[in-house]
């Protein structure tokens with residue numbers, strides 16, 4: 001069984017997990033920018049990782065727009081983000097709905113990990129986007145618990161990547 005880990009990263013959080021997973025599985029690893037769907041089709045098991053940006057899994061479109069070609073593959077998608085992985089409503093509802101418009105296919109399982117956001121590494125565009133988001137959320141009269149959490153997460157600063165988290169994904173693909 002051949003396996004590949006594909007990742008797309010802006011600040012390196014997702015790459016860390018991709019490297020840990022490929023080391024554990026002793027399998028190929030590639031940056032999403034350097035691979036085409038035809039290359040991917042040569043593998044039986046595909047692991048795709050992307051950071052969350054406004055709930056979108058960075059680059060996952062590469063897989064979701066080709067689901068018909070990938071229907072016989074075993075697929076694991078992992079996200080990295082700042083929303084705590086136990087916020088199941090966020091991950092199982094919002095993130096799935098935004099990224100898998102026709103529902104989550106049976107051959108795809110999604111795993112959610114804590115990522116990394118080091119403020120001094122952020123681009124000006126991203127810093128500004130976070131400031132704007134925080135202002136909008138703070139302006140709401142009765143913010144929901146999720147909106148309160150988002151306000152807090154806009155101020156996060158650190159690397160929360162954790163190798164221990166990958167165990168379930170490894171069990172799934174092995």
Ligand SMILES: Cc1cc2nc3c(=O)[nH]c(=O)nc-3n(C[C@H](O)[C@H](O)[C@H](O)COP(=O)(O)O)c2cc1C
Nearest residue numbers: 010011012013014051052054055081082083115116
């Ligand atoms: C502009 C911006 C938007 C983000 N949006 C989300 C989000 O919607 N949900 C989330 O959990 N984390 C969000 N994050 C945090 C990133 O997903 C996190 O830093 C991730 O580890 C980045 O992965 P990468 O370094 O591989 O690109 C956001 C970060 C930035 C800078």
